Amino acid sequence: MLKIRLTVERRDGNTVELPVYPPAIIAFERWAKCGISAAFSGSDTRMEHLYYLAWLADKDNGNVVKPFDEWSKNVADVEIGNDPKV
Numbered sequence: 001m002l003k004i005r006l007t008v009e010r011r012d013g014n015t016v017e018l019p020v021y022p023p024a025i026i027a028f029e030r031w032a033k034c035g036i037s038a039a040f041s042g043s044d045t046r047m048e049h050l051y052y053l054a055w056l057a058d059k060d061n062g063n064v065v066k067p068f069d070e071w072s073k074n075v076a077d078v079e080i081g082n083d084p085k086v
Contacts, residue, residue: 002036006054009077016058024056040080054078 004020025036032039032049039049051072058065065071 003082004036004053005081006050006057007079007081008054008058008075009079011074011076016063018054018057018061020053020057021060024053024060027056028053050078050080051075053080 002025004025006018006020007015008018009015028039028049029036031052036053039045052068054075055065055068055071058071
């Protein structure tokens with residue numbers, strides 16, 4: 001199974017580590033109309049995809065978040081990596 005961990009850096013300097021669980025992956029694939037592996041491989045990776053996945057993961061991890069466009073205004077960076085702990 002694909003195990004993903006996102007690191008979200010907020011504009012205020014706070015950082016949160018977010019494991020990405022199946023509900024966020026499923027919601028992402030439905031929204032993006034492609035598989036998660038296809039979305040993040042190759043040369044045509046869209047940053048919007050990464051930020052949207054982070055927003056879904058933030059919600060899925062129990063954090064109260066604003067609608068996507070409002071949430072993204074408070075984000076400085078998102079990094080994606082594999083998570084051996086998920």
